[in-house]
Amino acid sequence: MEKAYKFRIYPNKTQEELIQKTFGCTRYVYNYYLAMRKEKYESDKATFNYYACSSDLTSHKKVKDWLREVDATALQSSLNDLDIAYQNFFRRVKSGGKPGYPRFKSKRDNRKSFKSKAVGSNIRLFDKYVRLPKLGNIKCRVSKQIEGRIISANVSQNPSGKYFVSVLCTDVDIQPMERAGAIVGVDLGLKELAITSDNQHFANPKHFNKSQKKLAKLQRRLSRKSKGSNNREKARIKVARLHEHIANQRLDNAHKVTTSLVRDYDLIAMETLMPKNMVKNHRLAKAVGDAAWGEIARQLEYKCNWYGKELVKVDRFYPSSQTCNSCGYKNSDTKNLAVREWGCPKCGTHHDRDVNAAKNILDEGLRILSVA
Numbered sequence: 345m346e347k348a349y350k351f352r353i354y355p356n357k358t359q360e361e362l363i364q365k366t367f368g369c370t371r372y373v374y375n376y377y378l379a380m381r382k383e384k385y386e387s388d389k390a391t392f393n394y395y396a397c398s399s400d401l402t403s404h405k406k407v408k409d410w411l412r413e414v415d416a417t418a419l420q421s422s423l424n425d426l427d428i429a430y431q432n433f434f435r436r437v438k439s440g441g442k443p444g445y446p447r448f449k450s451k452r453d454n455r456k457s458f459k460s461k462a463v464g465s466n467i468r469l470f471d472k473y474v475r476l477p478k479l480g481n482i483k484c485r486v487s488k489q490i491e492g493r494i495i496s497a498n499v500s501q502n503p504s505g506k507y508f509v510s511v512l513c514t515d516v517d518i519q520p521m522e523r524a525g526a527i528v529g530v531d532l533g534l535k536e537l538a539i540t541s542d543n544q545h546f547a548n549p550k551h552f553n554k555s556q557k558k559l560a561k562l563q564r565r566l567s568r569k570s571k572g573s574n575n576r577e578k579a580r581i582k583v584a585r586l587h588e589h590i591a592n593q594r595l596d597n598a599h600k601v602t603t604s605l606v607r608d609y610d611l612i613a614m615e616t617l618m619p620k621n622m623v624k625n626h627r628l629a630k631a632v633g634d635a636a637w638g639e640i641a642r643q644l645e646y647k648c649n650w651y652g653k654e655l656v657k658v659d660r661f662y663p664s665s666q667t668c669n670s671c672g673y674k675n676s677d678t679k680n681l682a683v684r685e686w687g688c689p690k691c692g693t694h695h696d697r698d699v700n701a702a703k704n705i706l707d708e709g710l711r712i713l714s715v716a
């Protein structure tokens with residue numbers, strides 16, 4: 345099994361400079377080869393693939409010798425990321441979706457990271473340090489023991505300026521959880537984060553809502569500071585920190601929900617993620633982001649895999665909230681999100697909107713499994 349362990353790191357001045365340089369070099373490599381692939385494709389419809397890029401990089405490093413100051417595997421990973429972006433692009437073209445050509449990485453992007461691959465013992469974790477290629481031993485808050493074999497390390501800096509390393513390990517021995525003897529359908533919602541087919545409710549803490557006033561105040565302050573000033577930078581960091589605080593709370597809550605579901609049930613049926621048109625609505629988009637559905641889906645996926653449980657995804661377009669779970673009658677009145685409870689006109693069963701939806705999701709999940 346694979347598992348990632350994320351720790352905060354505290355690079356010294358020299359290390360910090362080299363980390364920043366590596367961010368710059370990996371971005372340069374990404375953009376340089378994106379431009380090259382684009383040009384080759386546009387001029388003679390030729391594909392300049394990963395291997396072509398990789399061998400070109402070897403000679404390019406002789407010209408731009410500053411590229412040799414940073415970890416070579418980080419540059420390779422950047423080419424790999426570019427290749428994945430292309431593969432996704434081609435997949436979208438094939439499936440007839442909106443292609444969305446791979447985009448250049450901007451210097452102003454606040455999400456900075458690079459990935460070093462483990463070769464021999466170039467990446468190692470000690471009690472209070474992490475060893476990374478070219479960077480040496482960096483002070484690190486190792487909050488838990490890692491298991492398995494290290495395959496890579498992702499170094500990142502968040503918008504408020506903190507540095508982290510995420511160490512990816514393989515061959516991690518994870519014990520499957522005991523059988524719970526129960527199966528469940530899960531309806532993800534806004535009013536409540538998740539409702540199960542057996543009527544378990546997970547509240548949506550709405551961290552973002554609570555912090556919104558504070559955030560608005562900080563953002564107003566930020567907008568009043570003159571561009572490029574020290575005070576503006578301080579204000580920007582305050583905003584970034586609050587964003588990070590909210591994101592951490594959201595993440596913790598998602599972990600609580602998913603761990604509880606994986607512990608209580610052996611099979612979990614849930615809907616695939618939100619329709620795009622729903623997120624076009626600005627206010628709803630904010631609420632959806634706050635609910636962290638995507639994060640919940642991601643965690644359920646890997647936790648089910650870790651602990652020997654089963655996850656079934658049900659197509660969004662399955663009308664789970666409109667169908668009576670007892671008799672199958674389709675009640676289009678429930679399209680209106682304000683309808684929280686309803687009585688089935690055909691069989692008379694009284695339904696809680698979300699529990700009924702969750703039951704339908706479970707049934708649909710079981711049907712998918714039976715035909716698979």
Ligand SMILES: [Zn+2]
Pocket residue numbers: 668669670671672673688689690691692693
């Ligand atoms: Zn009915």
